[in-house]
Amino acid sequence: MLETSARLLKLLSLLQVRRDWTGPELADRLSVDVRTIRRDVDKLRSLGYPVTSLPGASGGYQLGAGAELPPLLLDDDEAVAVAVGLRTAANGTIAGIEETSVRALTKLEQILPTRLRRRVQALQMHTTPLTAAGPTVDAETLTIIAAACRDHQQLRFTYAPTQGEPSKRLVEPQGLVHTGRRWYLVAWDVSKEDWRTFRVDRITTEPTLAARCTPREPPAESLGDFVSRQVASNVYTYQAVLTIHAPLEAVAERTSPVSVSLEPIDDHSCLMRTGADSLDRIVFHLLFLGFEFEVHEPAQLAEHVATLITRLQKAITVQG
Numbered sequence: 001m002l003e004t005s006a007r008l009l010k011l012l013s014l015l016q017v018r019r020d021w022t023g024p025e026l027a028d029r030l031s032v033d034v035r036t037i038r039r040d041v042d043k044l045r046s047l048g049y050p051v052t053s054l055p056g057a058s059g060g061y062q063l064g065a066g067a068e069l070p071p072l073l074l075d076d077d078e079a080v081a082v083a084v085g086l087r088t089a090a091n092g093t094i095a096g097i098e099e100t101s102v103r104a105l106t107k108l109e110q111i112l113p114t115r116l117r118r119r120v121q122a123l124q125m126h127t128t129p130l131t132a133a134g135p136t137v138d139a140e141t142l143t144i145i146a147a148a149c150r151d152h153q154q155l156r157f158t159y160a161p162t163q164g165e166p167s168k169r170l171v172e173p174q175g176l177v178h179t180g181r182r183w184y185l186v187a188w189d190v191s192k193e194d195w196r197t198f199r200v201d202r203i204t205t206e207p208t209l210a211a212r213c214t215p216r217e218p219p220a221e222s223l224g225d226f227v228s229r230q231v232a233s234n235v236y237t238y239q240a241v242l243t244i245h246a247p248l249e250a251v252a253e254r255t256s257p258v259s260v261s262l263e264p265i266d267d268h269s270c271l272m273r274t275g276a277d278s279l280d281r282i283v284f285h286l287l288f289l290g291f292e293f294e295v296h297e298p299a300q301l302a303e304h305v306a307t308l309i310t311r312l313q314k315a316i317t318v319q320g
Contacts, residue, residue, distance in 0.1 A: 004040075007032070011040050012049065012063075019150065020054055020062040037061075076116055083108055083120040097139045135201035137183050142176065142200065144207045145185055149173045154190070154210035160202045171196070172213045177227040179258050184227045188216055195219040197230040229261040229273060236275030240282050240301050245269050246291040254289050279304040 007030055014021060014029060023034045030037070041051050041061055054060035074082065086105040089097055109117060148155050155173050160166040171187035174195075178184075183200035220226035244251050248262050248270040255262070261273040272293075276282045279301055286293055295302040 008040055008043060011037070012044060015044075015049075015051065015061065015063040020060050022054075022060040026061065079108070079112060079116055080119050080123075083112070083116075084123055087120075087124055094137055094139045094142065100139075135182065135199075137200045138206075141203060141206060142183065144209070145173055145176060145200070148207070148209060149175050152213055152215050154213050155187070155207045156210050157203045157207040158205040159198055160204050162202075166204060169198075170210065171198075172216060174216070174218055175223045176200070177223050179227070179231075182258070184231070186219065186223050186226060195226075197227055224257070225261070228257040231258050237277045238279055238282060238298060238301065239275045240273070240295070241297040242272045242274075242286070243269055243294040243296065244272050244289070244291050245293065246289075251289065251291065259285075283308060 010030060011026065014026060023037050026037045027034045041053075044051050050064040051061050052064045054062060083105060086101045086108065089101040109120065112120065145155065147153075152172075155169075155171050157169055157171075158166050159169050170190045171185075172190065173185060173187045175186050176183060177186060185198040185200055185203075187196060187198065188194070189196040218226075220229075243265065245268065247268060248264045251260075251262055251270055251272065255272075259274060263271040263273075265271055274282065274285065276285070282301060283305060295305060
């Protein structure tokens with residue numbers, strides 16, 4: 001059985017990693033009885049941690065927000081991850097968070113043990129970020145969306161699509177995806193009765209929380225793959241499906257997940273889905289890859305490739 005001080009730290013760690021716990025769950029994780037959990041919770045409260053009790057037959061606890069921020073419990077790897085994340089955020093795509101990230105990083109580095117401070121400084125000194133220009137999003141918007149995903153609450157907001165007029169949306173948020181340049185929200189659109197992908201920088205009003213909702217089965221095993229398929233082809237006039245005669249890893253090195261969606265066929269080929277507003281753009285992209293390919297969809301793309309081949313053959317004949 002853990003000593004009291006060690007058990008308190010373990011209890012605090014558990015409360016930080018999950019929104020709520022029942023008393024029996026905590027007792028089982030710490031190998032004590034429920035009465036001991038109640039006493040330990042009272043001790044945490046006396047130290048300034050806002051642990052709230054949950055109603056119910058078995059009871060429960062959650063670490064709430066207090067008037068003052070209590071100390072966080074981080075292990076070595078978590079502390080390094082937070083420090084690196086703050087440094088990255090200082091040069092990221094979230095509007096208004098740069099200065100705040102630097103201030104938080106300064107405070108964290110002051111209390112880091114020497115061994116961890118050296119690890120963080122080494123990463124900072126020998127890492128040069130290569131950031132691409134992209135739209136920024138409001139940090140508060142991301143916070144509201146993330147909380148709604150966590151708590152299974154609907155969101156209301158006004159959305160301005162690439163084409164068309166802004167419209168009011170009511171959605172059941174599933175999760176956020178960051179591509180490195182843009183933030184996307186994957187959500188069930190209540191009025192459309194279908195899954196949709198929303199660019200967060202096109203949400204023109206601060207999202208507001210609505211009713212709680214029952215969690216739905218995600219639209220894909222990986223939300224990243226789902227967003228890749230959506231933004232790579234679905235928003236364009238022409239949506240192409242092709243077989244690329246090269247390993248998926250080799251094709252991935254020459255493409256971006258926001259321009260193509262890849263699925264493995266075997267060790268030597270993969271299925272590519274991509275799109276563009278002109279057939280020429282798709283062909284130029286395929287030629288740039290430098291791999292052999294087969295066109296499955298659309299029929300216009302195969303016809304356009306044949307037309308280009310004829311045109312190029314004529315050019316060679318004239319040159320000869």
